[in-house]
Amino acid sequence: MSESPAAVEIRRVHLEDKDALKQVHELFELVRATETPELPPVPEDRYAGALEHPPPNSEYRCYTAVDDGTVLGQTWVYLPHDENAHYAEIELAVHPDHRRRGLGTALLDHFLRLSRDEHRSELVIRVRAAVEGGPSRPETGARFLEKHGFTKALTEIDRSLRIDAIDPEAEQRLWDASIAAAEGYEIVSWIGRSPEEYVEGLGRIDSQIFAEVPLGELDLRPRTVDADFVRTREDRAEAKGDILVRTIAVHQAGGDLAANTLIYAHEGEEHAGQAITIVDPAHRGHRLGLLTKLANLRQLREHHGHVTTIWTGNADNNANMVAINDQMGFRPVDALLSYQRKLDV
Template sequence: MSDIDILPIDPLDADLVGAWITMQNAVIAHDRPGDAPYSPAHQRLRLLLYPASVDVERYVARVEGKVVGGFELVLFLKDNQHLASFELEVHPDHRRRGIGTRLLEFLEQRVAELGRDTLLSGVAETVDDAPAMDHAGREFAKARGYASVDNEIHRRNDLFAVEDDDLARLYVDAWDKAAGYELIQWVNHAPDDIVEGIAAMRARMYTDPPMGEELDIRPAVFDVERVRDEERVRADRGELQLAAAVRHVESGEVAGLTDILVFPGSEDHAGQNDTIVDPAHRGKRLGTILKIANQRLLREYRPKLRYVHTWNAEVNTHMIAINEAVGYRRLCRDIDVQKKLS
């Protein structure tokens, strides 16, 4: 199509932003049934506020004045400066007309101008005993030179179906294996005496989880300043961050971390953020303790919220076993697709 206009999103253009969010939610409903829709409140706040560790660019494609697609480009500033992560969407009613191709060409040219050489995105694929996903994104990425470099399974926990008695038994059993550790929980702002350990856990999330050999994600630069900046941004965006850590009492080391994010305007869905246990402290059931404790905290703060979403590398059998035990079930496979610019 020759009449496609690609323009940056002006956060103060209420009509444009509303059309963009409507398009995004049409994509989710069509392509990924059961996934969390975008909260209009949260999307509008994300346009205005993001951490100092990234730069974000967002564009829409319009045909005859109607928003039919768009993309979000995330550029890391403190680390992984070779990389550009993105999400690209085309409304289901406007596909196979060259809109996605034009958007991707524009995006790749922009990334090259910014001096980055690696593009990373994700596409969905159906798994057994779960809703049927639309595979248009997978085929589109493959046709345009994006290689599959890692597989994650997207799981969803229906909290209304979880038996509290089962969790209680798991929790007591886990603590029987975790002598010498203590649980610390907080909302939005990590305690000062553990924040350095939290920064170290955040950094490990870039390198510790299993990942494909070709996936080009490099070690992170994560310090206390970055942790505090992200906390400030989340608070300003109205996000509720519920977090838990386990600390080794004798050494004072933070041994594990997990957190859940609830976005403003999201009444039914929340997202699991990081979950990690330091390798030196594994085998103590700390992951189970963290997951159950934080799930209980979520129920306390949002008793009517139903679903929590999480992602694990398909080969991460240990964390998968923990998630399955506390109620998570497979929703789809998310494939990381990557392209190197020549």
């Protein structure tokens, strides 16, 4: 097999190309096992599911660097539309045995051309980094991006929680204190599709995410989330096999949906992902973030006892949510650094 990047062809992977998707999965898993073995594996069918069912008003694309029929590198591209049609984000991976041969540069150059063709002015690539007390992480990805004009724009800390490691008495104390602080609010939990009476409120509170969550230097603009968006997102989750485990807080006097938290679980998988937790600014100060997360944890235990570990990520300067996660027992594993580069398009 040639070692020259000149022999490598950049190909777009389509949904019907099962062999290419299999190689994409194998390469991502090889890189994960080599560099970040503490992170949970991603099942093979998750890649086809993402291509076929992207988030509402966005798309995923996958491009591979192929030499003699073998995938040696790849990019996973996220292209939002509507409010964030200026933005593009990729995950870039190169086979550990084929690095320092120009493959990463060839894939990055392809991404730059694609971004210009798509009129994307803000480009983001994310890499892993070590945190104090956590496992080591290679620094080559960050150095590579800095060499090519990218600068660090956001640091998120990924944390994990072993459910069986939580002290029941400590959890009960947190629950009792949160219930006392949340007088006047009703906690409602469900699994799967949202009851119709809460869909509009979910859209309203989720529309606040990009305005309220710390984003560092990233220019992600508030998006409009209406009832159709909420239902489309649930349709996508069902099609991908995601199990939506959700808890909200409702203000009893006004009926407003005041807080929302969500966990993504999968049948037969031990690892689950904690998605966004948000509290409406008008209802903060009542420990609703902690209370909804504790209630959702109880619901997860009751209905999906096969889950052993929950993963979450927060901006390093999101002090309130970091404090909540610390109280629940989440512990840092590593950092996810978003590197940004601006383009004139």
